[in-house]
Amino acid sequence: MSHTAHIPSHRKPRRSASKLAVRAGVAGGVLSTLAMAGTASASPAAEPVTETLEMPVLNMDLSTEVSTAVAKAADNTRAAALQGELSSLEETARTGAAAEAKQAKEQAQKKAEQKAKEEAERKAAAERATRGTERTDLSTKSASTGSGSGSSVTTPSAPATGNAATIVNFARAQVGKAYVMGATGSSAYDCSGLVQAAYRAAGIKLDRTSQDQSLAGRSVSLSALQPGDILYWGGKGSAYHVAIYVGGGKFVGAQNPSTGIVERSLSYDKPSGAVRVL
Known part of the structure; x- marks a missing residue:
């Protein structure tokens, strides 16, 4: 058995690739600045560097934010299309209902006129039949x-x-x-x-x-x-x-x-x- 088998691992968890890339970029920028400062100090005419630059560390997952923004834009587009379709359906329904109501009214008027004519004929026939019983x-x-x-x-x-x-x-x-x-x-x-x-x-x-x-x-x-x-x-x-x-x-x-x-x-x-x- 290894003498170190009982020792728990103290390795830090791996950082995400995007965060490592950002940190690598920042570290490179700092090293470049220091190298330039060292070169300047080697020159007799250069003044000593008295200011220390601190670069911020970016700690964000850009891919997640981009995906969220794209998904939100797609949702907004679908919602707008759905609202337009609903408005079109509502307008079509209103137009159809108005046409059906007009047609029903015209049919009802025609039926009423025909019924009135038939009733007039029936009354006239009834009156003639009544008088027929008194004919001479x-x-x-x-x-x-x-x-x-x-x-x-x-x-x-x-x-x-x-x-x-x-x-x-x-x-x-x-x-x-x-x-x-x-x-x-x-x-x-x-x-x-x-x-x-x-x-x-x-x-x-x-x-x-x-x-x-x-x-x-x-x-x-x-x-x-x-x-x-x-x-x-x-x-x-x-x-x-x-x-x-x-x-x-x-x-x-x-x-x-x-x-x-x-x-x-x-x-x-x-x-x-x-x-x-x-």
Whole structure:
């Protein structure tokens, strides 16, 4: 066994390579200074050196600080990129939500308008059905009674001539075509669209709606109708349906989507009143 085996090692720990390099550089600088000072003292004309320079000892790990700075800069760059991406996503989400809200509003408005039209048609059909339970054959009543309400008795009318014939012929030519709300021809009509088109064929201009058409010309009794007269249902000025009297106790009208344009007896659906434009 070695005589020194029991003696613990008193060797100092090794310093890092970077610290040794710094210290070596400092030591070299000091030795160079001393050498220059010695040379100067050997010269007779040189003055003695009376100042001692102490060089600081650098004690820092430069590689660690550089790595930390680089990592911090990379983190800042990633954070800025992430923030920009989040801002872009938020703006896209806001734009998309606004577009969806606008589209939903437009669809809701269209549905409400369509529902209102359907409800108006349903009410009109219900009113006609209610009045249908009280219908009376006006021609039969005229033959069986010589008195009573003159407005409920229709007298025979002479054959249509002139503008009246044009209006009646046009109306009858449309029988069998479709009823479409708002349509004015030529493959489909609503009630006032048909009346307006028939009068236009005779060169006569009428307003578009059933309410306005019930105010046209002058009022006539249902007992004294003539071909070409305008029949209306509802109040005068607030009528919800119109048709054309074609003679013989009959009318032609665009009734509803299920029947289309038909020719019917007045007893089918007794009108509220009539006006004469011719």
